[in-house]
Amino acid sequence: MVEIKRLDEQAIEDLALGATVLGTGGGGDPYIGKLMALSALQEGHEITLLDPKEIPDDALVIPSAGMGAPTVIVEKIPRGTEVMNAFKVLSDYLGMDVYATLPIEAGGLNSTIPLAVGAKAGIPIVDADGMGRAFPELQMTTFHLYGVPATPMALADERDNVVLLRAANNYWAEWLARTITIKFGGTAWIALYAMTGKQLKEAAIPGTLSLAQKLGEAIRESKESKEDPIDAILEVSGGFRIFTGKIIDVSRRTTGGFARGEAVFEGLDEHKGHTLKIQFQNENLVAILDGEIVASVPDLITVLDMTTGRPITTESLRYGYRGVVIGIPCSEKWRTPKGLEVAGPRYFGYDIDYIPIEKRMEGRE
Amino acid sequence: MTLRLGIDVGGTNTDAVILNEKNNVIAKAKSPTTPDVMTGILNSLEKVLNKSGVDPGEIKYAMLGTTHATNAIVERRNLANIAVIRIGKPATLAIAPLTGWPEDLKRKLGKYVYVIQGGHEYDGREIAPFDEAEVKKIASELKDKNIEAIAISSVFSPVNPEHEQKAAEILREALGGDVEITLSHEIGSIGLLERENAAILNAAVTKVMKNAVHGFENALKEKGIHARLYITQNDGTLMSADYAVRYPVLTIASGPTNSLRGAAFLSNEKNAVVVDVGGTTSDIGILVNGFPRESSVAVEIGGVRTNFRMPDLISIGLGGGSIVRVDNGDVRVGPESVGYKITEEALVFGGDTLTATDIAVAAGRYELGDATRVQHLDTSLVERAINRIDAMVEDAIDRIKTSPEPVPVVLVGGGSILLSNRIKGASKVIRPQNFDVANAIGAAIAQVSGEVDRVYSLEQLGREKAIEDAKNKAIKEAIKAGADPSTVEIVNFEEIPLAYLPGNATRIRVKAAGYLKA
Numbered sequence: 068m069v070e071i072k073r074l075d076e077q078a079i080e081d082l083a084l085g086a087t088v089l090g091t092g093g094g095g096d097p098y099i100g101k102l103m104a105l106s107a108l109q110e111g112h113e114i115t116l117l118d119p120k121e122i123p124d125d126a127l128v129i130p131s132a133g134m135g136a137p138t139v140i141v142e143k144i145p146r147g148t149e150v151m152n153a154f155k156v157l158s159d160y161l162g163m164d165v166y167a168t169l170p171i172e173a174g175g176l177n178s179t180i181p182l183a184v185g186a187k188a189g190i191p192i193v194d195a196d197g198m199g200r201a202f203p204e205l206q207m208t209t210f211h212l213y214g215v216p217a218t219p220m221a222l223a224d225e226r227d228n229v230v231l232l233r234a235a236n237n238y239w240a241e242w243l244a245r246t247i248t249i250k251f252g253g254t255a256w257i258a259l260y261a262m263t264g265k266q267l268k269e270a271a272i273p274g275t276l277s278l279a280q281k282l283g284e285a286i287r288e289s290k291e292s293k294e295d296p297i298d299a300i301l302e303v304s305g306g307f308r309i310f311t312g313k314i315i316d317v318s319r320r321t322t323g324g325f326a327r328g329e330a331v332f333e334g335l336d337e338h339k340g341h342t343l344k345i346q347f348q349n350e351n352l353v354a355i356l357d358g359e360i361v362a363s364v365p366d367l368i369t370v371l372d373m374t375t376g377r378p379i380t381t382e383s384l385r386y387g388y389r390g391v392v393i394g395i396p397c398s399e400k401w402r403t404p405k406g407l408e409v410a411g412p413r414y415f416g417y418d419i420d421y422i423p424i425e426k427r428m429e430g431r432e
Numbered sequence: 433m434t435l436r437l438g439i440d441v442g443g444t445n446t447d448a449v450i451l452n453e454k455n456n457v458i459a460k461a462k463s464p465t466t467p468d469v470m471t472g473i474l475n476s477l478e479k480v481l482n483k484s485g486v487d488p489g490e491i492k493y494a495m496l497g498t499t500h501a502t503n504a505i506v507e508r509r510n511l512a513n514i515a516v517i518r519i520g521k522p523a524t525l526a527i528a529p530l531t532g533w534p535e536d537l538k539r540k541l542g543k544y545v546y547v548i549q550g551g552h553e554y555d556g557r558e559i560a561p562f563d564e565a566e567v568k569k570i571a572s573e574l575k576d577k578n579i580e581a582i583a584i585s586s587v588f589s590p591v592n593p594e595h596e597q598k599a600a601e602i603l604r605e606a607l608g609g610d611v612e613i614t615l616s617h618e619i620g621s622i623g624l625l626e627r628e629n630a631a632i633l634n635a636a637v638t639k640v641m642k643n644a645v646h647g648f649e650n651a652l653k654e655k656g657i658h659a660r661l662y663i664t665q666n667d668g669t670l671m672s673a674d675y676a677v678r679y680p681v682l683t684i685a686s687g688p689t690n691s692l693r694g695a696a697f698l699s700n701e702k703n704a705v706v707v708d709v710g711g712t713t714s715d716i717g718i719l720v721n722g723f724p725r726e727s728s729v730a731v732e733i734g735g736v737r738t739n740f741r742m743p744d745l746i747s748i749g750l751g752g753g754s755i756v757r758v759d760n761g762d763v764r765v766g767p768e769s770v771g772y773k774i775t776e777e778a779l780v781f782g783g784d785t786l787t788a789t790d791i792a793v794a795a796g797r798y799e800l801g802d803a804t805r806v807q808h809l810d811t812s813l814v815e816r817a818i819n820r821i822d823a824m825v826e827d828a829i830d831r832i833k834t835s836p837e838p839v840p841v842v843l844v845g846g847g848s849i850l851l852s853n854r855i856k857g858a859s860k861v862i863r864p865q866n867f868d869v870a871n872a873i874g875a876a877i878a879q880v881s882g883e884v885d886r887v888y889s890l891e892q893l894g895r896e897k898a899i900e901d902a903k904n905k906a907i908k909e910a911i912k913a914g915a916d917p918s919t920v921e922i923v924n925f926e927e928i929p930l931a932y933l934p935g936n937a938t939r940i941r942v943k944a945a946g947y948l949k950a
Contacts, residue, residue, distance in 0.1 A: 098737075099527070101532075102527045102531050102532050102625070103527055105531060105532060106526060106531050109531075136554075138554070138939075139554055141622065141623045141625070141626075142587060142588055142622055142624045143520070143553070143554075143624070144523060144587075144624055144625065145523065145526045146521075146522045146523055146524070146526060147525050225522045225523040225525075225559070252553035252554065252555075253554050313830075315836055316835075386836070387831040387834075388831070389831075
């Protein structure tokens with residue numbers, strides 16, 4: 068018996084909020100994807116989540132996403148048929164029908180895009196993704212770690228243009244896709260990392276969409292029951308409370324197209340007298356307590372509003388904000404030598420060894 | 433003599449002042465804000481005229497800061513019968529206009545919604561050509577529907593507004609000049625849905641603002657005042673009455689802004705934190721070069737997400753009328769308040785409710801009413817309540833600041849008597865004269881402004897030319913709004929490079945402001 072989970076409006080709201088926790092300060096606002104999903108529901112479509120275990124080994128599964136400048140994504144809202152066109156071209160090329168879709172990242176904007184895609188295409192959305200969080204580049208996926216090529220991929224716009232792309236490797240895919248995106252007007256809607264059900268079960272991180280939904284639900288319910296939302300989030304995510312403090316300084320600079328920067332927290336309550344620094348590049352990268360690293364990528368570092376538990380993006384960090392910094396263990400798939408080579412601290416320019424957050428927090432809490 | 437009248441509607445009281453040519457206060461008055469708003473305005477007008485004894489004919493300018501538009505949206509009352517047109521097909525179809533809106537508001541404003549072809553790319557190319565026939569067809573459909581206002585949005589209209597303008601022209605010709613037309617690029621910035629939302633809300637409150645302006649104009653005439661009428665907007669500058677009817681949504685949050693501007697004027701501080709304590713709530717804002725800092729996040733109004741400019745404010749439930757009570761051993765101050773009834777209900781005024789004002793009198797911070805009526809209060813209760821009040825304000829001041837350095841703090845509003853002259857985080861505490869009517873003074877002394885927010889391709893135009901173009905456009909807007917050209921200055925300039933785009937696409941925002949033409 069295949070167990071299918073239907074998402075209603077509340078579930079979509081919760082999922083979008085939870086996806087911001089998994090966005091670790093970056094990844095873009097899931098708002099557009101959320102409204103697309105809500106619109107699809109209102110038009111009478113169904114949004115169904117499927118456990119990866121339920122996918123037949125020989126089925127074709129294609130992740131879907133939006134790509135390009137956030138400024139354009141919030142202005143030129145999609146037509147809603149782009150990814151369907153991309154699926155068509157890709158499935159014609161591969162000679163198979165698309166069985167299901169899923170997000171490449173469970174954090175931020177792209178967490179919610181596949182919901183409307185699945186609804187309109189009449190296919191389920193796999194409860195899984197390729198990051199378990201948000202990352203800035205196309206090849207930073209567990210799909211990549213397990214040798215699934217990003218291409219052949221299809222890029223589509225609202226005018227029925229579709230580009231089928233085969234790249235020499237996943238880095239070339241990222242580079243060429245960016246160029247096509249510009250010609251489309253700054254955004255492209257893409258289908259990539261096409262894989263079989265068998266590959267999916269090996270390469271994807273399972274359960275991340277329902278995790279996002281549960282995180283959003285926990286924040287909402289703790290507000291209704293007036294309980295501590297931070298505790299609720301930590302319980303659902305298996306995360307750690309790293310620091311409670313007030314931001315006393317934020318510095319930013321834009322280098323190589325990325326917003327890099329640092330936020331300094333002065334301790335409050337049980338952390339009075341201590342200082343925590345967070346360094347970020349779109350997403351939060353490392354947390355440094357009194358000069359000592361206490362959490363680093365690929366583990367998730369998220370700043371939550373002290374009273375509401377709502378996640379704070381790196382763009383909105385500023386002096387005076389009271390926040391709780393939490394750390395959530397990343398998927399074990401990232402903790403392999405290959406995983407750390409693709410998205411470990413050294414990839415982001417930190418000459419340190421990765422130590423899992425559970426180890427770092429031992430005896431601290 | 434040339435006199436100015438300033439009136440500002442607050443949550444608890446409506447304040448009025450008359451200023452002379454040197455901007456000195458000749459008379460001030462307060463009366464309770466009424467549910468219909470206009471009665472309170474007229475009461476204050478009457479009061480301040482009587483107190484001043486001036487010849488009404490000498491009042492040449494009348495400035496009004498009102499909550500008509502905000503109330504109409506929040507209470508869903510007196511909204512216009514509107515149509516919504518979005519230009520962007522084939523893009524944008526995945527999310528219909530008004531998606532995610534509260535149901536009750538959607539029912540009222542979502543009756544006539546159209547998405548038609550057109551719109552632009554970030555670099556100015558057309559997404560699809562504009563189709564006149566489509567707009568003409570809509571116009572004929574709307575003809576007998578008693579449409580009072582229309583909101584038009586178009587993809588990337590802040591870069592190229594042409595399609596919005598063309599549609600407006602056709603609709604105006606077909607439906608007549610009485611239909612108010614709101615173009616999204618004149619109200620919001622990049623972010624189609626939020627800008628469209630702001631345009632829809634604006635169209636919906638044009639009617640209520642029209643009535644407010646006419647009501648106030650008539651009242652002035654009845655009193656023998658033949659003044660030029662201006663409405664204050666939320667960036668601290670003025671709009672002509674005609675302009676206000678077209679852009680009423682820009683009046684939202686003008687009240688706290690007027691207090692900030694009044695505080696800047698009265699204290700002569702251009703960079704300071706302003707704490708405006710009213711009867712029920714306090715607004716804490718920050719002045720940058722004499723103007724309120726703008727909020728950088730999407731703002732929800734009546735449950736609708738918008739992106740037009742709003743002052744950055746922290747509101748807390750602390751005012752002169754805040755009720756003080758002991759709850760499980762904790763001393764609580766507010767958010768409940770006796771409001772304008774403070775002069776009957778507070779202990780010092782002979783009532784039997786313990787208010788924040790009573791605490792301030794008991795602690796010796798201010799002399800007011802009958803101090804003997806608070807002598808019996810337990811000193812530890814008074815001390816704990818005072819500490820609570822100070823902590824609420826100090827916490828808000830710390831959150832609105834941008835750095836740990838101490839800053840000047842200006843205290844205004846009738847309720848600011850609650851506060852001490854020693855505030856943590858303040859380099860100095862200023863209590864200007866006439867602090868209790870700073871909001872009405874802020875309205876009376878306001879400047880007029882013009883604003884530009886667009887995306888430029890620096891590669892095409894060059895950075896200097898682009899900046900110059902934006903500045904000139906802003907100055908032109910300010911002059912159009914009634915500013916004396918010789919006093920217009922650029923008061924705000926922002927340059928935001930857009931990530932992941934070629935051609936050095938950059939968003940430039942400029943605001944110019946100047947004094948009214950005499």
